[in-house]
Amino acid sequence: MAIKSLLIINKSGGLVYQRDFIPSPHGKMNSNEYLILAGTLHGVVAIASQLTPKALQVSSTQNLLPLPSQATATAANAANATNTANNGSTTALGGYGDGAGSGSGSGSAANSSPSAAAAATAVAAAAAAAPEHTVPYIPSLGMAANDSKPPGRPMGSYLAPDYFSDSFISWNKSGLKSIVTNDFSIFLYQSLTGVKFVLISTQQSTSNAALHLADNLLRKVYCLYSDYVMKNPFYSADMLIRSEPFDKKLHALVANL
Amino acid sequence: MNTASTNPNTLQSGVLGGISSSKSLKAFGETIWKTKTAKVNAELFTLTYGSIVSQLCSDYQRDFNKVNNQLFAMGRSIGVRLIEDFIARSALPRCDNMVQTSEVISKVAFKVFLNITPHVTNWSSAKDAFSLILDENPLSDFVELPMDAMKELWYSNILCGVLKGALEMVQLDCQIWFVSDVLRGDAHTEMKVKLNRILKDEIPAGED
Numbered sequence: 001m002a003i004k005s006l007l008i009i010n011k012s013g014g015l016v017y018q019r020d021f022i023p024s025p026h027g028k029m030n031s032n033e034y035l036i037l038a039g040t041l042h043g044v045v046a047i048a049s050q051l052t053p054k055a056l057q058v059s060s061t062q063n064l065l066p067l068p069s070q071a072t073a074t075a076a077n078a079a080n081a082t083n084t085a086n087n088g089s090t091t092a093l094g095g096y097g098d099g100a101g102s103g104s105g106s107g108s109a110a111n112s113s114p115s116a117a118a119a120a121t122a123v124a125a126a127a128a129a130a131p132e133h134t135v136p137y138i139p140s141l142g143m144a145a146n147d148s149k150p151p152g153r154p155m156g157s158y159l160a161p162d163y164f165s166d167s168f169i170s171w172n173k174s175g176l177k178s179i180v181t182n183d184f185s186i187f188l189y190q191s192l193t194g195v196k197f198v199l200i201s202t203q204q205s206t207s208n209a210a211l212h213l214a215d216n217l218l219r220k221v222y223c224l225y226s227d228y229v230m231k232n233p234f235y236s237a238d239m240l241i242r243s244e245p246f247d248k249k250l251h252a253l254v255a256n257l
Numbered sequence: 258m259n260t261a262s263t264n265p266n267t268l269q270s271g272v273l274g275g276i277s278s279s280k281s282l283k284a285f286g287e288t289i290w291k292t293k294t295a296k297v298n299a300e301l302f303t304l305t306y307g308s309i310v311s312q313l314c315s316d317y318q319r320d321f322n323k324v325n326n327q328l329f330a331m332g333r334s335i336g337v338r339l340i341e342d343f344i345a346r347s348a349l350p351r352c353d354n355m356v357q358t359s360e361v362i363s364k365v366a367f368k369v370f371l372n373i374t375p376h377v378t379n380w381s382s383a384k385d386a387f388s389l390i391l392d393e394n395p396l397s398d399f400v401e402l403p404m405d406a407m408k409e410l411w412y413s414n415i416l417c418g419v420l421k422g423a424l425e426m427v428q429l430d431c432q433i434w435f436v437s438d439v440l441r442g443d444a445h446t447e448m449k450v451k452l453n454r455i456l457k458d459e460i461p462a463g464e465d
Contacts, residue, residue, distance in 0.1 A: 011461065046462035048463075049462040049464075154295035157295045158293055159294060159295055163346075164293065164346070164348065168348035169349075169350045171351070171463070171464060173465045174463055174465055175463020190461055192344050192461075193340060193341060193344065193426045193427065193461075194461035195341070222344075222345045223345045225341065225345070226341040226342040226345040227342070230338040230339075230341045230342060231338065231342075
C-alpha cells in the first residue's frame with residue numbers, strides 16, 4: 001500500500017503532527033482543517049467505543065445488562081449517537097474529499113456497512129469478534145531491504161534488524177480502527193497512553209491483512225516517536241512536533257515500504 | 258552484544274497468553290533487553306547521575322530536602338516520556354491489578370532500562386502497596402554519602418519520580434518513596450509503591 005499521509009493526535013484530541021507523503025494533485029487541506037479532522041477522529045473513536053452490538057454486550061461479563069424498561073431508551077440513545085457518528089465522519093471525510101477532489105467517496109464509510117449499525121460500530125464489532133486482538137508480526141516491513149550491516153547495530157535506542165520481532169496485542173479493542181472510502185483508507189493505532197497514530201493510505205481495503213500491516217507500521221512510527229520526539233528535551237508535552245530527525249526517520253521508513 | 262538464541266515468538270505468545278505467568282515475563286524482559294535495546298557503558302550513566310546530584314547539592318547549599326524534591330521532579334518528567342519508550346518497545350497489554358504491575362515493573366521495566374531485577378515484597382493486605390528491593394543499584398555505584406547527607410538525602414530519589422511519572426501516564430496514581438537505602442547504612446535499598454487510585458476517566462476510549 002502507498003501511504004498518502006500520517007497524523008499524530010495527542011491524548012486530548014489535538015493534532016500534533018501531520019505529514020503528506022504523496023502530494024495531492026488537488027491541493028492540500030489547510031492546517032486548521034487538519035486540526036478539525038483530528039478532533040473529529042478523536043470524538044468518533046470515543047463514540048464508536050460506546051456503541052457495542054447487543055450480542056457482545058450480553059456476552060461480556062463486565063458490562064451490566066440493561067433492564068427491559070431501559071433497553072428501548074438505550075437503543076434510542078445509540079441511534080442518536082450513531083447519527084452523530086455518521087455526521088461527524090462524513091464531515092471530516094467530506095473536508096478531505098473536497099481537498100482531493102473526490103467528494104463522492106466521502107460518505108462510503110457509512111454506506112459500506114450492510115447492517116443498520118454505523119460503520120464505526122461494524123468495525124468495532126469485527127474487531128471484537130477476534131477475541132485476542134493479537135496483531136501478527138510482519139517481518140522487515142519498512143526496513144532497508146538491501147542492508148548488509150549486521151544485526152545488533154543500533155538504530156536510535158533500538159537494535160537492528162527491526163524494532164520488534166513478536167506479535168503484539170492491539171490496545172484499541174472497541175474503538176474505531178479503520179475507515180474505508182472509494183479513494184483511500186484510514187487506519188488508527190492507539191497507544192496505552194492515549195496517543196493516536198492515523199495513517200491515510202491509497203489502498204481501499206480494510207481486510208485483516210491490511211489492518212495488521214497498518215498496525216505493524218504504526219507501531220514502528222510509535223517507536224520512532226518514543227525515540228525522536230519524547231527524548232528531545234526541547235519538546236513540551238502535547239505540543240506540535242517540529243523535529244528534523246523524526247521527519248527524516250519517518251521518510252526513510254515510508255520510503256522503504 | 259546480540260545473543261538471540263531463543264525464539265522470541267514463543268516467549269511472546271506465552272506472555273500475552275497470560276501476563277500473570279511471571280516466568281515468561283522474566284524471559285520476555287530479558288529478550289527485549291538482549292536483542293532489541295541499544296546499550297551504553299553503565300559507568301557513564303552512573304557518573305553522569307553522580308555529577309547531577311553533587312551539582313544539585315551545591316546549588317541548593319546542602320539543603321537535602323530541596324535536593325530530594327528536585328530529583329523527584331526531574332525523575333517525574335523523565336517518567337512521563339520514558340513510558341512511551343517502554344510501551345512502544347514492549348507492547349504489553351494493560352495490567353489488571355497491582356500484582357501484574359509490580360511484575361512488569363521489576364521484570365521488564367527495570368531490566369530493560371537499568372539491567373536489574375528488583376524483588377517485589379511487603380504486599381499490603383489490600384494488595385495495593387508493595388516494596389521493591391534493589392539488591393544492586395547502578396545509580397549508587399562508587400558513592401559514599403557525606404556525613405551531613407546521611408540522614409536526609411535519598412540519593413536515588415530520581416527513580417521514585419520516574420516511576421511516579423510513568424505510572425501516572427498509564428492512569429495509575431501512585432505514591433512512591435524510599436524507605437531505606439544501603440547508602441544510609443540500611444540493610445537493603447527499599448522503595449515503596451502505593452496505589453492511590455486508578456484514574457478511570459482518563460483511560461483512553463477503545464479499551465475495554
